Amino acid sequence: xxxxxxxxxxxxxxxxxxxxxxxHDLLCLRRLHAFADEPAWVRDAFERAPYAVVRRALAADxxxxxxxxxxxxxxxxxxxxxxxxxxxxxxxxxLARSQADDGRDALPAFAALIAxxxxxTGPLARFxxxxxxxxxxxxxxxxxxxxxxxxxxxxxRMPERLALELARALLEQLHTHAERxxxxxxxxxxxxxxxxxLAEWAGGKARVLARHASGPQxxxxxxxxxxxxxxx
Numbered sequence: 036x037x038x039x040x041x042x043x044x045x046x047x048x049x050x051x052x053x054x055x056x057x058x059h060d061l062l063c064l065r066r067l068h069a070f071a072d073e074p075a076w077v078r079d080a081f082e083r084a085p086y087a088v089v090r091r092a093l094a095a096d097x098x099x100x101x102x103x104x105x106x107x108x109x110x111x112x113x114x115x116x117x118x119x120x121x122x123x124x125x126x127x128x129x130l131a132r133s134q135a136d137d138g139r140d141a142l143p144a145f146a147a148l149i150a151x152x153x154x155x156t157g158p159l160a161r162f163x164x165x166x167x168x169x170x171x172x173x174x175x176x177x178x179x180x181x182x183x184x185x186x187x188x189x190x191x192r193m194p195e196r197l198a199l200e201l202a203r204a205l206l207e208q209l210h211t212h213a214e215r216x217x218x219x220x221x222x223x224x225x226x227x228x229x230x231x232x233l234a235e236w237a238g239g240k241a242r243v244l245a246r247h248a249s250g251p252q253x254x255x256x257x258x259x260x261x262x263x264x265x266x267x
Contacts, residue, residue, distance in 0.1 A: 037109060037110070038111070039112070039113035040073060040113065043070075044098060049093040050095070051096065052094060052099075052248050053118060057126070058091050059089065059127050061124065061125040061171065061176075062089060062099070062116070062125075063121070063125070064085050064086065064122060065085075065119075065121070067081050067114075067116065067120075068120075070114065074112055077105070080103055080106065080110070081103065083178055086175065087102060087103050088167075090113060091230070091247060092113070092248055097119075098115045098117055100113070101114060101116050102114075104169075127164070127167045127189075127190040128163050128164060128165035128190075128192065129165065130165045130166050131152070133174040134149075135174065136177060139181065142183060143216055143218035144185045144187040144218055145170065145187075146218065147212055147220055154208070158201060158204045158205040158208050159191070162191050164189055164190065166187065167188040167190045168186060169181050169185045170185065186218070186221050187213070187218055188220075189209070189221070189223070190222075191205075191223070191224050191225065191233065193226050193231075195258065197236060199239055205222075226257035227257065228254055228257035228258070229257070242254060242255050243257065
């Protein structure tokens with residue numbers, strides 16, 4: 036996140052994340068409180084589309100960490116919103132079968148998404164997944180956000196351990212479609228330890244970077260904690 040507001044609560048109180056909303060969910064907001072240090076573009080962006088994405092950061096009870104997206108790639112603003120100001124939420128997986136508006140589907144990111152939607156026999160079809168980033172934002176808000184250079188960002192729910200062989204097959208499927216269309220594609224696994232890049236896990240590294248609300252960490256097994264707790 037390029038710029039981040041000062042938390043509207045004592046940092047000692049930032050100890051939790053509201054389970055009703057998960058990272059990459061898009062929240063439709065009733066209002067967005069202004070902070071003295073917020074960039075000038077934030078108000079225009081919020082007027083254009085009153086949505087923000089849930090980001091990975093701890094919050095005090097009653098608050099949710101969010102990121103506001105501006106018109107330019109560098110325009111990203113991290114802040115917090117009160118839960119009472121959340122009208123509704125859109126998850127990436129709820130957008131998995133969504134279609135772009137007429138005339139937008141030829142853009143590489145949307146063309147790659149369409150290819151994955153039509154590929155019912157590939158490894159991705161086994162999992163719960165959906166578009167995030169600019170693609171997900173445009174599908175949820177119907178505000179033009181994707182351009183010719185936009186990546187297709189995917190979130191894949193992965194509560195159970197992903198076998199290395201299957202991870203490599205999944206990565207190959209995504210790369211095949213992306214290369215054929217001429218799009219860039221980035222896939223993240225949502226694991227019990229946080230977000231892990233599919234490419235890192237498929238690479239068979241001894242440790243992978245897991246992005247968690249409490250901070251990133253290098254770990255050997257993103258599913259170990261859930262297994263030890265008797266979970267998935």
